[in-house]
Amino acid sequence: QEICIKEAKLEAPASAQQPGADCTTQPFARQGDAMVAASSCTLPGNMKADSTIRVTGDFNSRYVTEVTTKMDPAPTPQMAQTKVTMTAERIGDCPAGQ
Template sequence: MRALSGILAAGVLAALAGCGEKPATKTEAGGAAKPAASAPSPLTAAGWPKRKPGLWTQTVEIKDRDFSPSFRFCIDAATDAKLGLDSQGMDTRCAKGQMTRTADGGWTVTSACDMGPAGKAQSTVRVSGDFNSRYLMEIDSVTTGATQAAMNGQHRMTITAEWSGACPADWAAGDVEMPGGRRMNLLTKAVSGGG
């Protein structure tokens, strides 16, 4: 994923939010973002928080769905730069959105994505936390025009990530462990383990 990376990687996998599972996008070409009424200052890509290197455990909750999958992922400074909270901006299907710092110290990102047959999604992502021990992503999106009717409508997802310590010795930065134990590296796409 760069879509999965949003959600698992950052929230790695920067996201499932409707934008093909990408929660947010970068600011416009000049780095400027129009501040929202509740935001004291705009946030440029350089202002995104960096997560503490190591192993993170991320739990995804989707409104009105009776499951909460958990993922573990390993990052270092280099992979966080490539797969960080702003990595979803690499998706060319998404128009570059507005990123703003909120009065409570969090961030809000808006995006618009054209996913072809999967429809068009308008998303708002709120990110908060200290990024050393925990962070939270709340993703609200509305999808229209999807060929599968169930994909259309309003969707809400919450991603909670907690730092779990150092990465296991046999893991590489970029590795994500899915439910069931299968592991994939988001940078190399190599798959191992699980069933």
């Protein structure tokens, strides 16, 4: 997906916490070449979800975000542990007129 961003603005991310969830978070901290954060949530039905967020890259032209989540008890066996990887990369200036 390509998105044209003309102006950088630093804003706190919106909370993605599920209604009824009780979460604690560990803020981002440097670990070697990465910025790492974590969250632990108790969800309705006494399900626990632990997530680790790891971001690497030069943070100017490219970065990679990896989110690993473990759920117990898992709603399905495939959801016991999931990993999502997102890559953001600057590919050039916005097209004229945008």
